[in-house]
Structure formats: structure tokens, C-alpha cells
Amino acid sequence: MIFILLFFINLININYALVCPIYLPQKINSAENYLIKTCQSNCTFSNVLENQDACLGVYYNYSGNIFIKQLSTIQSDEQCLKSKQCILEMDAVNSQAFSCCCSTNNCTLNWTILLTTPTTTYRSILIDHTTKTNVVIIDEEYFSWKLFLIIFSCTLFIILITFIFSLWKSLRNRHENKANTSFRKSSSSSLTTTTSIEQLFFSAQKIISGKNSIVYKGVFNDDIVALKVYQQTDLLIWKNEVTLLKSIKHESIIKILSDGQYNSHLYLILPYYENGTLQSYLREPNRTLTINQCLIFLRSLASALSYLHVGQNKNHMTIVHRDIKSTNILICKNELNLCLADFGIAIALPQVLTEKDFVQIGTMRYMAPELLEGVIAYTHDALYSVDMYALGLVMWEIIRQCDVYPITVYQAPYEEYITNNPGGPSFAAQIYDIVIVRRLRPTLIRQVKDKQYAMIIHELCSLIDSCWTADSDMRMKAQTLAFKLNQLI
Structure with a gap:
């Protein structure tokens, strides 16, 4: 009652x-x-x-x-x-x-x-x-018409509860009789799953090696999957990624199919994306994207990040990815959507942050200025802002491949400023000089010849500027970015 x-x-x-x-x-x-x-x-x-x-x-x-x-x-x-x-x-x-x-x-x-x-x-x-x-x-x-709806809904609700209670009582005995049969089937299913894992490890072919894991391609339950394997020394990273992925449900964030331990190996089973990462996809010779495909790619990333930052998962956790880059983004089969992956160093933000929440953040090329200088504030917004800076660089990689953009040859962020002179400054030193000392960003061409899309390209450039601005407090929020990109499609 x-x-x-x-x-x-x-x-x-x-x-x-x-x-x-x-x-x-x-x-x-x-x-x-x-x-x-x-x-x-x-x-x-x-x-x-x-x-x-x-x-x-x-x-x-x-x-x-x-x-x-x-x-x-x-x-x-x-x-x-x-x-x-x-x-x-x-x-x-x-x-x-x-x-x-x-x-x-x-x-x-x-x-x-x-x-x-x-x-x-x-x-x-x-x-x-x-x-x-x-x-x-x-x-x-x-x-005012809703008053009638309230009364009707309450009456319908009471009737529904009564019906469900009666149905539950009639089915309870039937479920108890089936309990032993279900247990036997469960045992058989467990044996089948173990056999499938053995076959997966036996047939797996190495795809790529990462800092904390190795990704293989294999067959599991007659489907082609990606097998991500961790060593026992990376137990905390593996456990963190399993916990986060199980709490997330979004079309632009990778799903977890299974997890566990096989012999001494900790593993995740994930969907296999035959088109590879966003960076490898964009690097293909003569690769160009239609303006509609560019907008859909950008919208899917903004939607995924907004979902994480706002806390719309089933546990209402706010999550920061902390390593957004084009190699951690996958191309869906229809090539009309992106999928954010690799949550090994992502974290669900606690109420009170500590210094440990600000270590292991990102890849040097995509690292926000405040991280390079070591002056980041220990706040939730500061971590959201780090993700938004990296997203701005990925957006730049995508917009360069639009068929209406003047330059459609792939280039990694800041590559135009990097020199590879033997004995010269290290890559890390060059990134620091470019981003902090010279306060440069990858070149954006705001004017395009096709007047039909001139306003869209100009608006996209403005959104990128708002994501990678040096002042972290002024960077656009993921929810606002997703909202504005929806306007352009």
C-alpha cells in the first residue's frame, strides 16, 4: 500500500x-x-x-x-x-x-x-x-486532463499487482519441480563453455600487443571474437575493465561477451570488429568520408562520452575513460558508427578524489596541457576535461578525412610539427614544446569551396576549438557537444 x-x-x-x-x-x-x-x-x-x-x-x-x-x-x-x-x-x-x-x-x-x-x-x-x-x-x-489518467493508472496498477501475485502462486510449484532439471542442464552448459574456451585459446591468432594486454582473434561458440589476455600481474587492470564494461550499456561502447581465467591467463571475450581501429581505417590510402558519415562518427563518440560523464549506466556511476585516442576506437561493421574500447585505465569516479585517480592518464600525443604541466586540479570536472581535450584531437582526425575538407590525407595529431632528427629532442619534449610553450594545435582549415557545407565545416571547427582550448575550465562538456552535433545531422 x-x-x-x-x-x-x-x-x-x-x-x-x-x-x-x-x-x-x-x-x-x-x-x-x-x-x-x-x-x-x-x-x-x-x-x-x-x-x-x-x-x-x-x-x-x-x-x-x-x-x-x-x-x-x-x-x-x-x-x-x-x-x-x-x-x-x-x-x-x-x-x-x-x-x-x-x-x-x-x-x-x-x-x-x-x-x-x-x-x-x-x-x-x-x-x-x-x-x-x-x-x-x-x-x-x-x-488538467492528467487527473483522470492518474486515477485510471492507479486502478490499473492495483489490478495488475493482484493478477501477478495470483500468477506467481500458480507457477511457484512448477518452478520448484524444474529446479533439479535446470541444475543438471547448468552443469552440462558449464562443461560446454569450458570446452569452448579451450578451443578459443587453441585457435587464437595474435592481432596486436598493448602495454597491459595482448589481443587475439579466435572462434568462440561458432562466432569470430576478440580475445583480450592479461597476465596475473595486471589483475587489477583486468578486474577494473570487467567491472566497468559490465555496468555499461551503450551502442557506441564495446560490449563484454565473457570473462574469466584460463590456466594462468586472465581474459576478456569481446566482439570482433573486422574494420579495425579508427586510426588504421583512416590511414588506408585514398580514404575519404562523406560529410554525413563524418557527422555520424562524431555524434557516436560524443554520445558515448556524454553517457559516461553524466552517469547514465545502471549503477549511475560517472566514468572517465582517461585514454581516448583513435587506436582505442573501433569501426562498426556497417562503417556508420564508432565504438569506444579499452577501458583498462578508465575509472568510476568516487565522491572524494585522491592523487591516485590522476595517474596513468592517457597517451602523450593526446595528453591535455594541464597534465603535461602537472598542474591539474583534483576535481571531477578536471578529469572530464581531460577526456574532452583528447576527443577534440580525434574529431580533428575525422574531419580531415571528410570529402568536402581541402586535405584528406591522414595525419596523426601534431605530426606536422614533429621532427625526427637523430640526436634531437625526444618525442615527449617536442610535444611539451608544441602544446605548452608554443601553444599550438593541429591546423584547422575553416573555409571550404563547397558552399553547401561551408557552415557545417565552420561549426565543426568551432566545436573542436571548444574541446581542445588550453583553459580546461572553458572546454565544452560532452553532453553539450552531443546536443550541438545532433543539430547538424
Whole structure:
């Protein structure tokens, strides 16, 4: 009865939840080269139930007119929750882009931009230079119909619980009778699995050697799989990767098929990706990607990292990967999605961080400036920011291979600045000089000849700038990056 009462109270709270409009533009006006879609006919409205959620709006200035590009909800901080009005803030990288967050009903449909000129308040969405389409604002009365739904749902719930209880009693004896049979089958299955592991180790072919493990290709239960083998000295790394992968469920993060110990070897069985790593895929001669494929690749990575950083796994842990690079990313079979792999040094962040959480972070070429200088702050955001810097470099590797980009020959990050003179400075010393002393980043070409995609390439360059900026506090969050990439597809 207590559970039913709590369920009833939760449904009542829906009537008083914050109302936010959701607006996902898809159509592109090729003549004016901006996104248009009427909120009147395409906006949906969302009840925000989380205490830390707020309305989010993204806007763009086209020829002096402010247009809505995206309306959504977002997990927010205290500042957004205190804001009751949509005050547009200018993007630090792109002066034509604005955003706001606020916590009153439909607040993103009534925005204000603060400029040096008097304040201007906009109450409509401009479709072209001559036409205005009024915004539909949902009042509180819109949700009055839910009272009937609450009563109906509670009645249905009570009936369902009664039915399930009766069904459980009738099936309990049947399950008890089958218990012994199931045990015998389980024993037989265990023997079969052991045989399959033996065959896998016997047929395995070495693919690549890593710092802590060796990856093989083999056959397990008639499927081609990847066998990742650790030595006993790497027990903690193996156990860490097993624990994390079992807690994660995301289409762009590698799945674990099985794990265990065979003789003295600790192992993971993972899906085999015949297209290899992102770096080997991009290195293939004459490799080019369509702009749509580039955007899908970028979106899949941003989505995976947002999932880890926000804590959407089944244990609600926030996870940092700490070694994002193109060799730790795999190409899916259809070549239309990426898969983040190698969680050996990833960690689920505890409430209180210690120095040990900031060791073994990353690969030198992809290491954030604050790590190279040894001045990283011991905070959760600092670790998220390290992942975002490395992701910015991987995004650069991908965008260079887009068929509309002027240069489509693969190059590793910072390779253009590296010299291989015998007796010269070491690779580590050169990376430090390039990133810290000279404050350089890989070259981005922002102007492309194809005007149809000029705005997309320019926007992607701006997003990369926001990921690899030297100031770790100013780097874009994974959730924001995923949100903005969704706008471009």
C-alpha cells in the first residue's frame, strides 16, 4: 500500500512539473543556408521531473534576426535553476551563436538578449524576412486532463499487482519441480563453455600487443571474437575493465561477451570488429568520408562520452575513460558508427578524489596541457576535461578525412610539427614544446569551396576549438557537444 501511495504521489507531481518545449530542426533552406521549421506545428512539450533539470535553448543570428535552432532540456547547475528568464549568452567562440537555460514554464520561447543597445525581447520565431509565426505556449490547464489518467493508472496498477501475485502462486510449484532439471542442464552448459574456451585459446591468432594486454582473434561458440589476455600481474587492470564494461550499456561502447581465467591467463571475450581501429581505417590510402558519415562518427563518440560523464549506466556511476585516442576506437561493421574500447585505465569516479585517480592518464600525443604541466586540479570536472581535450584531437582526425575538407590525407595529431632528427629532442619534449610553450594545435582549415557545407565545416571547427582550448575550465562538456552535433545531422 505504501508503494501504491508513493506511485500516486509521483503521478500527481506531473501536474506541477516544469514545462519545456522540445524543438528539433531538420529541414535546411538551401537558399538562405539556415535552419527553419515552425515551432507551432513541430514543437513538443516535455515535463521535466528531475530536480536538477532546466529548459535549454540554442539560437543563431542570421542577418540581424535571432532564430531558434534547438529547444530541449538539460541536467543543469544551480545557476540555471535560479534563472527564471531566458537571457541569451553569446558563444565564446562564435559570436553569432547564443544559448540560455532557465527554470520557468516555456521560458525558452520568450528570450532576451543583452547587448550594448537597449534590451530587446523576442516573442516569435522568424521564418523569413517578412513572415512571423507565433509561438504556441502551453498553459498549466493543458495538463488538467492528467487527473483522470492518474486515477485510471492507479486502478490499473492495483489490478495488475493482484493478477501477478495470483500468477506467481500458480507457477511457484512448477518452478520448484524444474529446479533439479535446470541444475543438471547448468552443469552440462558449464562443461560446454569450458570446452569452448579451450578451443578459443587453441585457435587464437595474435592481432596486436598493448602495454597491459595482448589481443587475439579466435572462434568462440561458432562466432569470430576478440580475445583480450592479461597476465596475473595486471589483475587489477583486468578486474577494473570487467567491472566497468559490465555496468555499461551503450551502442557506441564495446560490449563484454565473457570473462574469466584460463590456466594462468586472465581474459576478456569481446566482439570482433573486422574494420579495425579508427586510426588504421583512416590511414588506408585514398580514404575519404562523406560529410554525413563524418557527422555520424562524431555524434557516436560524443554520445558515448556524454553517457559516461553524466552517469547514465545502471549503477549511475560517472566514468572517465582517461585514454581516448583513435587506436582505442573501433569501426562498426556497417562503417556508420564508432565504438569506444579499452577501458583498462578508465575509472568510476568516487565522491572524494585522491592523487591516485590522476595517474596513468592517457597517451602523450593526446595528453591535455594541464597534465603535461602537472598542474591539474583534483576535481571531477578536471578529469572530464581531460577526456574532452583528447576527443577534440580525434574529431580533428575525422574531419580531415571528410570529402568536402581541402586535405584528406591522414595525419596523426601534431605530426606536422614533429621532427625526427637523430640526436634531437625526444618525442615527449617536442610535444611539451608544441602544446605548452608554443601553444599550438593541429591546423584547422575553416573555409571550404563547397558552399553547401561551408557552415557545417565552420561549426565543426568551432566545436573542436571548444574541446581542445588550453583553459580546461572553458572546454565544452560532452553532453553539450552531443546536443550541438545532433543539430547538424
